[in-house]
Amino acid sequence: MNEVLLEVRDLNKIFPIYSPILKRVIGGVRAAMNVSFTLKTGETMGIVGESGCGKTTLGRVITHIYEPTGGKIFFNGTDITRIKGAQLKKHRKNIQMIFQDPYSSLNPKMRVRDMLAEPLWVNGLTGKSEALNHVPALLEMVGLRESDAEKFPHQFSGGQRQRVGIARAIAMNPRIIVADEAVSSLDVSIQAQILNLLMELKKKMGLSYIFISHNLAVVRYVSDKVGVMYLGSMVEMAPKKMLFENTLHPYTKALLSAAPVADRKHKANRIIMKGDVPNPADPPEGCVFHERCSECAEVCMKKVPVVTEPEEGHIVACHLYP
Numbered sequence: 001m002n003e004v005l006l007e008v009r010d011l012n013k014i015f016p017i018y019s020p021i022l023k024r025v026i027g028g029v030r031a032a033m034n035v036s037f038t039l040k041t042g043e044t045m046g047i048v049g050e051s052g053c054g055k056t057t058l059g060r061v062i063t064h065i066y067e068p069t070g071g072k073i074f075f076n077g078t079d080i081t082r083i084k085g086a087q088l089k090k091h092r093k094n095i096q097m098i099f100q101d102p103y104s105s106l107n108p109k110m111r112v113r114d115m116l117a118e119p120l121w122v123n124g125l126t127g128k129s130e131a132l133n134h135v136p137a138l139l140e141m142v143g144l145r146e147s148d149a150e151k152f153p154h155q156f157s158g159g160q161r162q163r164v165g166i167a168r169a170i171a172m173n174p175r176i177i178v179a180d181e182a183v184s185s186l187d188v189s190i191q192a193q194i195l196n197l198l199m200e201l202k203k204k205m206g207l208s209y210i211f212i213s214h215n216l217a218v219v220r221y222v223s224d225k226v227g228v229m230y231l232g233s234m235v236e237m238a239p240k241k242m243l244f245e246n247t248l249h250p251y252t253k254a255l256l257s258a259a260p261v262a263d264r265k266h267k268a269n270r271i272i273m274k275g276d277v278p279n280p281a282d283p284p285e286g287c288v289f290h291e292r293c294s295e296c297a298e299v300c301m302k303k304v305p306v307v308t309e310p311e312e313g314h315i316v317a318c319h320l321y322p
Helices: 055-062 085-094 112-122 126-140 146-150 160-169 188-205 216-222 238-246 251-257 300-304
Strands: 003-019 026-038 043-046 070-075 096-097 174-178 207-211 225-230 233-239 306-312 315-318
Touching: 003 055, 026 055, 026 207, 026 233, 043 055, 043 216, 055 096, 055 174, 055 207, 085 096, 096 160, 096 188, 112 126, 112 146, 112 160, 126 146, 126 160, 160 188, 174 300, 207 216, 225 238, 225 251, 233 238, 233 251
Parallel strands: 043 207, 043 225, 096 174, 174 207
Antiparallel strands: 003 026, 003 070, 225 233, 233 315, 306 315
């Protein structure tokens, strides 16, 4: 049985809102609230939800790009929530990130060879010359040519740039990769190539993924289990097959009903959500989804639902499942 590699426990991230005159905190944007999950060795955890639900923020907190407001993060049983300085530098190689935009995430003034070698020697894993010697092998792993090492980011296509981003993420031989909308900006045919590359690297390197996306078809293809986020909260989480075949939360049902199906005979039973996503700086009382929920009851407006497990491995935060 695979061991738990990463545990996220009651994680919170609130971005402060400052008064424009007195420069003091007058509120906060709730990006992630009490998010909990585990990731096992070799597992892919898909995280889905609408834009602004907190998926990217969650990924950036896990990779220590942002500091959490509260909660705990454990890697291999060690608390890494507040590590800094030399400890953080030593830990960086364990969790890496693939960013959504393959162009803005690459330095336009650096050649590919320098971008891929820099993480190795800056983090003290090899000397500078050894790092440069390692670049051709990295390029080969992601399907690029050795001669591509001399190019700048603008000389590549979108798909090639994302391959460079993947090469940079795997350069330090990480245990976990957070892929933030890694294929959303690419053509459909290129998306398939990048997804297959990620799956190939997973087997070859023994990687675990946190795969963030709004595309349910992509998440269904790559994930072992799926978490659904809404307004900073994890409202449902289950193994992939269980979640897609026995959906429990009304929000997840609405998302699945909106997903296109490649079958002309299929009749879509669309669930139309009311209104817009609430302001994360002023979330509604009770269940965060109650203002848009077709199954809203009086208790939903007043009380935050407790996370329950109606079936083994399937958790949901909804008053329909006491």
